[in-house]
Every structure is written in structure tokens, then in C-alpha cells.
Amino acid sequence: MPRPRHEPKNVAPEVFTANDGRPKGQRIKDVLTALVLESRDGELLPSERVLAERFGAARMTVRNAMVELESQGLVRRVAGRGTFVQHPTLVHSEIFRSFSEDMRMRGMVPGAKSYRSRTRPAPRDVATRLGVAPGDPVHSIERVRTADGIAMALERTNLSATRFPALLAEMGRDDSLYEVLGKVFGVRLETAEQTVSIARLSPAQAKHLEVPAYDPAFLVERTAVDTMGNVVEFGRSLYRGDRYAIQMHVSRSAGR
Template sequence: MTETAYAAAPRKTPLWQSISAALTADIAEGRYVPGDKLPTEADLSARFGVNRHTVRRALAEMADLGLTHARRGAGVFVKQVPTDYPIGRRVRFHQNLRAAGRLPTREILAQETRAADEREARALDLAPGTPVHVSEGRSLADGQPMAVFRSVFPAERFPALLDRLAETSSVTRALAACGVTDFTRASTRLTAKPATATQALHLRLREGDPILRAVGINVDPQGRPVEYGHTWFAGDRVTLTLDND
């Protein structure tokens, strides 16, 4: 009896693996960066000429590898590695992000001078109704929204502060221009909260997604309050760490 040798047929790569590899290459080459939303299943089906089930399996593989995460009703996003953000006596946004290898930017969304409410007055050691400057904005790392903030300052002590903030987008530099060359954090309170509709819009989240609220009071070297601040961090983009500096 003779044996007939058959050459082994080349093994075909499953379509879903090819799609996963192509999308992973897109991420590696910078076509999609952390925080970006991937095309919809319908768009990917059209791009690769397959059905949605095959695309779904490819996306599931990428999620298992930690490359993406899905937000119900919003889509599939390239996963971000949370940034360590120290909360200590000296909290400096730009300095903290640069130390983590990220490029920090800040956007001022609104500024006004108005009467302090009871809580603001108490935090800043002012009489209720005393004028305060209020600055609201958004903090970004590498162009991706990381937090929204509201800072309140005693207006009579720093009459030109809002102008300095508009010029520099930096609390540290603005206060230095107004004569406060150093300040430290006197207290910080952290609370988990659901994102409001407005916060979700600014942070590119869904309403109700988890965020971390930090409430702090900064004081000058003489112990006088110079800033009462609220910061709402996107919960999946930052790891708040306690720094005993």
C-alpha cells in the first residue's frame, strides 16, 4: 500500500483577528489616541466587508487585551491609562501632569466677580456678600479632558486676578503676579459623584458616569486663604494619590 503525501493547507487567519490586528495597528500608529471613539460597528463592517457579529468579536478581543472599553449608548473608546495626580500640600496642575509625562493645558470657560455665598465666605474667611472672583474651566492632558474646575478668590485682595488668569490660564502664575509667590493646600475633601449633564459634556462622558470631586482651600505662607476650589475629575482618567510633601 502506498501513501500519498498531501501538503498541509495554509491556515487562514480568522477575519475577526485580522480586524483586531488592523485596529490595533491604527492605535499603535496614532490614528486613534487614548480617549478617541472608534468608528461604529456599521462603519467597521463596511470598511472590512464583514457582518457586525465579526466586528463585535474583534472589538471584544481588543477589550480583553485592555486596549478599548465600551460605554453603553456611547460607543467603543481607546482606553486611557489613568494619570497619577498627587494631592498634597502643594497641588500644581501643570507640574503634576508634566511629572507624569503628560502635556497640560487649561481652558477658561467663564469668569465673573460677584458676592460670595455663605460657604465661599466661610472657606475664604470673608464676610458673606464680600466680592469674590470666580473662574471656571477645563483641564486637559495631551488634549484630552481630565477635569473641570471652579476656583473662587477674594476679589478685594486680588483686584487684577481675573486678568492675570485670562493671560496665563495658571493659578500659580496669576497669584504670583498678584504678590503671592507660594501657597499650600490647607485642606482637601474627596467625594465620588455622578457626572451632571454639563460636566459630562465638558469631560466627554455620559451623564451619570463616575467622577471624583476634590474640594480644597489654598493658603499663603501666613495662613490666609487665597483660593477655594472645586475640581471634578473624570473617574477613569486619573488616580488621585496622597502626597505628604
């Protein structure tokens, strides 16, 4: 069954038909690049057929331009579903930083939405990771982390409510958790143990991250430790698979 006709949004017709002396293939690529950069990440683009009609060009010419954009990482083509805007991939390195620190270092503005916080009895798995007794009070914080307003990660983390009793009162939606811990409680996180696995986003998770349901994501489990060797935080976060790559430093053992 063919996809419903999807027209370009907010693009003046003359953009497609203007003749400025450039070869048609180059002009089509330039116009599509501008269209992609001005579109929301994950947005569905018009089909090759629709674009070919707008440009007055052969579908193969449009397809060649799309292939070039895909090779540059600006779009992703999904069989049977269409071509989607894909903004540049970020490298998730082994250097221990907060989300806010990481985004600022990339020249992006960190933020958050869908913020929810509560104090609850610690489930057994969370209690074990935090080094508290099951049922002890823990603060749980869940939010969608954004960079330049784009959803990047669904972050869920837990901290001891006994150790940080006023945390939720001090913590704002867009605040860096690690900065609040340092300023309010005098705690500086030094190291973390992380495991990374691949997960499929449920429809609810995908809606939070503004991607199609069941898209792949990186599931990152982190246990963070302070300078005194005490566990401070345990969390599980989902990072968009279309926006992140994982970087690791590996080496061979001595004598091999």
C-alpha cells in the same frame, strides 16, 4: 432596537484587507490598536459586526481583539451603547501640585478652554471656606482644563478679590493660577485640604468634558493655604472618571 450602522472614519479599505503574513488575530488587534490611538478619547468605535465585515473575519475573532484592548485600558465597552476609545488613566496623587505642574511632569501640554471669570459677592459656603464675610467680593474662575488638547477636568475656584484685586486682569485662559499668584502677588501655596467624592456629570458638565451625560466623575474640593497659613483658594473641580484614578498613602496608627 439595533444601533445605527457606524463605519470606520478616515481608514483606507486596504488597511483592513492587507495580508502581510501576520496571523489574522494579531493583524486585527494591531489595526484596531492603531485606530484607537489615532481616535479622539471617548469616540464611539464601529461595532464588532461592522469590523468583522471589513476584516473578512469571524465576529469572535474581532471580539477577542476588543477584549485584549479592553484589558490594556485602551477601550471601554458599555452594554447597549457600544465600545468607546479610552486613553490611558492618570493617577491623581496626594502630592500637592497645580494642574499645569502635574501635566508638565507627565510630559503633557496643559491648557484650557471655555474660560469664564467674574467678581461676585461671596456665597455663604465660599465665604466660610475663604475666611471672608458673606457678600464680600470674590473672584470666581471656571474653565475646562486640558492636557494635549483633551478635556480632563472642569475647574471652578474662588479667591478673595480684596486680597488679589488685579488677579483677573493678570490671569489668562491657559495660565497656571498658582504661577500667577507667585509672580504677581508673591504668594506661594504650601498645603491643601482635599476631599474626594463621586459625582454624576449633568448633561451640561458632560458636554464640557466631552463624555456621555451622567458618566461618573471625581468631585474634588480643595482649600489651599499659603506659607503664612492663610487660606488663598477654595474650589470644586470635576475630574473625568474615565481618565483618573485616586492614589492615597495610608498607614496604621502606632502600636496596632
